[in-house]
Amino acid sequence: MLQQFKTSGGKMPDASTFISSEMKEFATTINRIVGQLEDSQQVLRWQSEHDPLTRISNRRHLEKQLKSYLSDRPQAYLVLFLVDIDFFKRFNDSFGHLAGDEALCSVADVLQSVEFHGEKIVARFGGEEFCVVLASDCAFDAEQYAQQMRSKIEQLAIANPVDALCQYLTVSIGGVYAISPKMESYLSLFHQADMALYHAKEHGRDRYVVRNFV
Incomplete structure (x- = not known):
């Protein structure tokens, strides 16, 4: 026994x-x-x-999954997006943390809902920033996917009068598209996606910038 x-x-x-x-x-x-x-x-x-507020993956799980994509089962095509809510601090300060939390959850739900036929992970990267990783054996249109995320979040119609340019809450997206990336590309993927996000913000926000990995 x-x-x-x-x-x-x-x-x-x-x-x-x-x-x-x-x-x-x-x-x-x-x-x-x-x-x-x-x-x-x-x-x-x-x-x-998982993140206790949005109930999506947290940064720890994101990093674990991404390393798995790069080492244990490398994918032929991979894109890493960083998604940042525009002027979120002003929104939070104006409407309170409860409204801010609701906005974060709504954005997380949208990011999860955008359809993709392949491996996908959506994570809260920190504060008002999210990370979306797509991986597939087949080539796909990363810019089209970024546009879907951007437009669907704007369609939430979350009123945001603190933004002088747009009446609704919007996001800026930076992405990097890689073909057969290896584990040594791990940090570079984040760095290049972050640079793309910076340029999206510099050019007016409420837009996406997707670049090929170099």
Whole structure:
């Protein structure tokens, strides 16, 4: 029985396999405790990999997945987007943190909803910035995808009178498109996407800039 207990992941045989009522009760109790521990481990694992507000992946999980894309199962085509909500600090200061939190959750939902036939991860990168990684064995139009994200977020029609140029909350997007990137490209992908995001902001915000990885 001890060997079976070890090989079954710490669970006892089903209570029905025992004859005495004491062993039936003991097996039932042990299996219930083991089940509760397994559930707790799953909850803790989920919490360690997800943002508690938006319930999408956090930066830790993003980095883990991206490294997997680059090493364990390298994809032929990969794009990394950094998505930043325009003038979010002013929005937050004007309407309060509750409205700010609702806006963050709405943007996260939109980023998850944009369809892609391949590997995809959406993560909160920090503050009002998100990261979207797409990976596929087939070539795809990264600029078209960026435009879908930008327009769908604007279509949320979240009023933003603090922006003199647009009445609704908008985003700036910087992306880098790579063909067969390797693990040594990891930091460069973020750096080049960040530079693309900087140029999107410098040219007026509410737009995207996607560049080929170099």
